[in-house]
Amino acid sequence: MPHLHLIDTFPAFSVFWVNAQHKSPNAQINDWATIYMDPWPELLNKQVDDYASMDMDWHEVALEHVFPYLDQRIPDMKTAHGRLLTVCKEVYARAREHIGLDCDVVSLLYVGTGCGAGWVRYDRSLAPGMTCRATNRPAISWGTNWSRR
Secondary structure, three states: OEEEEEEEEEHHHHHHHHHHHHOOHHHHHHHHHHHHHHOHHHHHHHHHHHHHHHOHHHHHHHHHHHHHHHHHHHHHHHHHHHHHHHHHHHHHHHHHHHHOOOOEEEEEEEEOOOOOEEEEEOOOOOOOOOEEEEEHHHHHHHOOOOOOO
């Protein structure tokens, strides 16, 4: 029977952040890439390549727009994470019920460098997949006004 495969990297990020939150932004970024992203090198490469495709330096963007604000965004990111855990399951169940989805789906929750909202991937040999990045979502309000659609 098909089911949802949820890859949730937020717990690993939370452990990383406890050790990185008081470091300089450059040290945080380096640790993010070498420690937090270490188990998911393809995810790191996807982000780096996405910025490169736009002639942008991922490290510079992370340094200017992501890591200086990360500490203040953590509470909203925790809220978003909790809601996404529920929403991913609900969306999968509704898709199965309403449109007859009959395959496995992989959903990936991660804390990224701010490039796009994520990627949707389909490979005939693998399950369809969706990634959800939680870095900048709090900036557009995951708070009490956020609703599931």
